Amino acid sequence: MSGPLRGLYAITDSQLLADGRLLPYVEAALKGGARLLQYRDKSDDQARRLREASQLAELCARHGATLIINDDAELAARLGVGLHLGQGDGSLAAARALLGPRAIIGATCHASLTLAEQAAREGASYIAFGRFFTSQTKPGAPSATPELLEQARARFALPITAIGGVGLDNGAELISRGADLLAVVHALFSAPSATEVEARASAFGALFTAS
Numbered sequence: 001m002s003g004p005l006r007g008l009y010a011i012t013d014s015q016l017l018a019d020g021r022l023l024p025y026v027e028a029a030l031k032g033g034a035r036l037l038q039y040r041d042k043s044d045d046q047a048r049r050l051r052e053a054s055q056l057a058e059l060c061a062r063h064g065a066t067l068i069i070n071d072d073a074e075l076a077a078r079l080g081v082g083l084h085l086g087q088g089d090g091s092l093a094a095a096r097a098l099l100g101p102r103a104i105i106g107a108t109c110h111a112s113l114t115l116a117e118q119a120a121r122e123g124a125s126y127i128a129f130g131r132f133f134t135s136q137t138k139p140g141a142p143s144a145t146p147e148l149l150e151q152a153r154a155r156f157a158l159p160i161t162a163i164g165g166v167g168l169d170n171g172a173e174l175i176s177r178g179a180d181l182l183a184v185v186h187a188l189f190s191a192p193s194a195t196e197v198e199a200r201a202s203a204f205g206a207l208f209t210a211s
Contacts, residue, residue, distance in 0.1 A: 005104070005126055005159035007035035008204040009183040011070075012056075014041050016189040023055060028194040030063035032201025036104075036181065038084055040070040049075065057081055066104055073098055082125070084108070087115065096123035106161065111144035113151060120158055127156060128183065131164020132174060136186050146177040153178030168203055175211045182207070 010029045017025055026037060037060055039053050053069060057079050060067040068082040069075050073095045076083040082104035085092055092107055099105060106126045107119035116127045129144045129152065144164070152160050162174040163183035171182045182204060191197045 004180070005036070006180045007182075007208055008033060008188075008201055009036040009038065009161060009163075009181040010034040010188055010201070011038040011163075011183055011185045012040050013185050013189055014043065016186065021189075021194075022052060023059065024194045025189055025191070025197050026056060027059050027063075028197040029188060029201045030059060030065050032198040033205035034065060034188075034201050036066050036068055036082075038068040038070055038183070042071075050078070053079055053081075068104065068106065076103070082106070084128070092119060092122040092124060111148055113148070113155065116152060116156060120156060124158060126159040126161055126181065127152065128161035128163055130162060130166075130183070132162055133165025133167075133170060136165075146173060149174060149178035168200070168207070171204060171207045172211065175207055 012022065012026065037056060039056050041049055053075055057067045066082055068084050070084050071086060071089040073083055073090065077098050083095055083099060084106040085095060086108040092105060095105055104125040106128055107124040109115040109119055109127050109129055111129060119127050129148055132144050149160060149162065159180040160178055161181040161183050162179035166174065166182050166184050167187040174182060184204060188197060188200050191200055
């Protein structure tokens, strides 16, 4: 991916994208303009994870987007793609050493500017705050406020990602408060068809052009 990290950040969900929906729905999101795609699969099926991640890497390359692997630095290194780390997912500095200076590595910072400062020191490419709204993916995650985005924007030069219950009805406010990326799961991939996924992705993209 060339250019700044800005736009729709699509995150896969193994339940929403089961039964053959993963590839067609992801491709629809990319056609709709998703700039980053995070492959999030917490299963222990290493062979399937490698196969699916490889297929997603090809789709992202075809559409000029960037693939990010959730919590698996070895898989990210094997495919030469990016990585996202939660607070319990290992050392960001170690991941940076493994993946090299050009890899995109993001860090979950919950609702903490202190965690964001640590991530920045350790070489994060972007910092992610959330949850901002009720989230089906992580209902118990610490709450963040739109004001936090303004504080982070004033303090950090890194791109800022907003995650947690982000939808078309609330995304514009997050962008106006300082979010560069909107990380979306259910509001994108709960669609009844690939055609609807593409339409939703395009609508998320329009939030950025309007801001």
